[in-house]
Amino acid sequence: MSKQKFNPLPGFRLTVGFSVLYLSLLVLIPLGALALRASSLTWAEFWKYTTTPRAIAAYKLTFGASFVAASINALFGTLLAWVLVRYWFPCKRLVDALVDIPFALPTAVAGLTLSSLFAPNGWLGKFLVPLGIHGAYSKFGVVIALTFVSLPFVVRTLQPVIEGLELEIEEAAATLGASRFRTFTRIVFPTLFPTIVTGFAMAFARAIGEYGSVIFISTNKIGDGEIAPSVIFSYLENYQYGAAMAVAVVLLVASFLLLAVINLLERWASHYQT
Amino acid sequence: MAAQTVKRSALRKSHRGSEESKVTRVVLTVVALLFAGLFLLLPLVNVFYQAFSGGVRWYFESIRDPDTLSAIKLTLTIAAISVPLNLVFGLAASWAIAKFEFRGKSLLLTLIDLPFAVSPVVAGLIFVVLFGRSGYFGEWLDSHDIKIIFAVPGMVLATTFVTFPFVARELIPVMQATGSEQEQAALTLGASGWKTFWHVTLPSVKWGLIYGVILCNARAMGEFGAVSVVSGHITGMTDTLPLRVEKLHNGGSMGAASSAFAVASLLALLALITLGIKTILEWKTARAHEQAQRATVDDTQLPFTSSDAPK
Numbered sequence: 001m002s003k004q005k006f007n008p009l010p011g012f013r014l015t016v017g018f019s020v021l022y023l024s025l026l027v028l029i030p031l032g033a034l035a036l037r038a039s040s041l042t043w044a045e046f047w048k049y050t051t052t053p054r055a056i057a058a059y060k061l062t063f064g065a066s067f068v069a070a071s072i073n074a075l076f077g078t079l080l081a082w083v084l085v086r087y088w089f090p091c092k093r094l095v096d097a098l099v100d101i102p103f104a105l106p107t108a109v110a111g112l113t114l115s116s117l118f119a120p121n122g123w124l125g126k127f128l129v130p131l132g133i134h135g136a137y138s139k140f141g142v143v144i145a146l147t148f149v150s151l152p153f154v155v156r157t158l159q160p161v162i163e164g165l166e167l168e169i170e171e172a173a174a175t176l177g178a179s180r181f182r183t184f185t186r187i188v189f190p191t192l193f194p195t196i197v198t199g200f201a202m203a204f205a206r207a208i209g210e211y212g213s214v215i216f217i218s219t220n221k222i223g224d225g226e227i228a229p230s231v232i233f234s235y236l237e238n239y240q241y242g243a244a245m246a247v248a249v250v251l252l253v254a255s256f257l258l259l260a261v262i263n264l265l266e267r268w269a270s271h272y273q274t
Numbered sequence: 275m276a277a278q279t280v281k282r283s284a285l286r287k288s289h290r291g292s293e294e295s296k297v298t299r300v301v302l303t304v305v306a307l308l309f310a311g312l313f314l315l316l317p318l319v320n321v322f323y324q325a326f327s328g329g330v331r332w333y334f335e336s337i338r339d340p341d342t343l344s345a346i347k348l349t350l351t352i353a354a355i356s357v358p359l360n361l362v363f364g365l366a367a368s369w370a371i372a373k374f375e376f377r378g379k380s381l382l383l384t385l386i387d388l389p390f391a392v393s394p395v396v397a398g399l400i401f402v403v404l405f406g407r408s409g410y411f412g413e414w415l416d417s418h419d420i421k422i423i424f425a426v427p428g429m430v431l432a433t434t435f436v437t438f439p440f441v442a443r444e445l446i447p448v449m450q451a452t453g454s455e456q457e458q459a460a461l462t463l464g465a466s467g468w469k470t471f472w473h474v475t476l477p478s479v480k481w482g483l484i485y486g487v488i489l490c491n492a493r494a495m496g497e498f499g500a501v502s503v504v505s506g507h508i509t510g511m512t513d514t515l516p517l518r519v520e521k522l523h524n525g526g527s528m529g530a531a532s533s534a535f536a537v538a539s540l541l542a543l544l545a546l547i548t549l550g551i552k553t554i555l556e557w558k559t560a561r562a563h564e565q566a567q568r569a570t571v572d573d574t575q576l577p578f579t580s581s582d583a584p585k
Contacts, residue, residue, distance in 0.1 A: 174292070
């Protein structure tokens, strides 16, 4: 700290000034403008817009499908992270690189290809549709798209933590007579749990804002298959700015609350890491 | 360092107590790979398969379509403006945050992440609220005949907003890790601030910088929701590649469907190139890290660790 007081490096004012200016112009002022504009709605209007049956059905689908998608990723993402860190198998590095596909692949492409895979004549739909499983143009499709876009979060948050686990502790447990299953449930899992929850929350946060991939795979029917961002989009297209802003505020508040929760979770998880 | 060496050798040697039975390992690996294959590999392969389902000639005809070519041009133009803007911001913000202590630093760090928490559609909406016809500056813009919403400037703004954190986020930890001793040494030796930045700071953070830029670029070229809100969807004018994919997909005919995949395959290719560069960079930094570690081990603990130091 004392070193910082006599910091001889130049450019502090320039860089902080520019950063704050750019952040304000691009992010803070526009977000503030939305908040200001939305606050010109009366409470009655705000309540009316945000609690229409259409909006409520959209929240249910957005939060419900995101929750299911994040849960799928918590389970399989943990498994994938474990397998990638602890085991050896052919093409392991390739699989590891593939985990980032959902980050790199544009969401429109993801939605397009997923809906074609699960369509009745698609590679997966061919087998699933006769069984009555409709992956394309259904609510299940929304879950599939959200699972895809939020897949990397659990794996990527968990990998470094699994790498950092002390093998000695597991060996000690084995030496003391614990079965591998018992060691896992009593020692490994409790250590990983806070990180899994953090990854789950990140995946959930990513999923509730998602738009591009979902509109390709959902029916997008009003009240059934519409997610909250689609509702905002559709209000905007019809120049219903008040309604669009009201639903957007609900979505923004949910996202910011989640951001705060994720920050707390990260702090909690860091206590468990050595 | 010593702990790392021990851990690595422990991994190589017997570790009965910390390993599952062979059956469990195989079952877990197979389930994990099935999940990865189903959700990661299959969608990707399907893009290219569907793109060529109408034949190679149709593929290239779809891409040579004038409306698609104009979408390619617009996508490149928007990225060419948004990415450098966020690069300059990333450099400034990471210099301030990594090299100095100041009040509000953690607030600034949190605010940089803000655009990640905003749904793309909402990101588009905030610019409609500002610059749309009934927005704050709508009338003024109208009377001066400046179009932002439903035109390219709005699309650039929306793209810059959603890609805002990428470079800064990658650079801040890298710059924090390198510290500021080298810069201080350069300044003591009489180098100017700019010279120090160009010749000392920039080379030491270059991999992190490139990493941030390619991620930022991938998102800028692939952004859909935010751009869709402010685009106006004028074919041949304000369609980017992702918007073009949607329009072709909604076109309905069989030919349009495979054209949609042909255009999508360009974006998928961009994703693969991005991942390729990312993997190479990670491999490079891991190797540099290992070399640095080996050097410190050799320097400081030579008599004690020469026998068990990593090869």
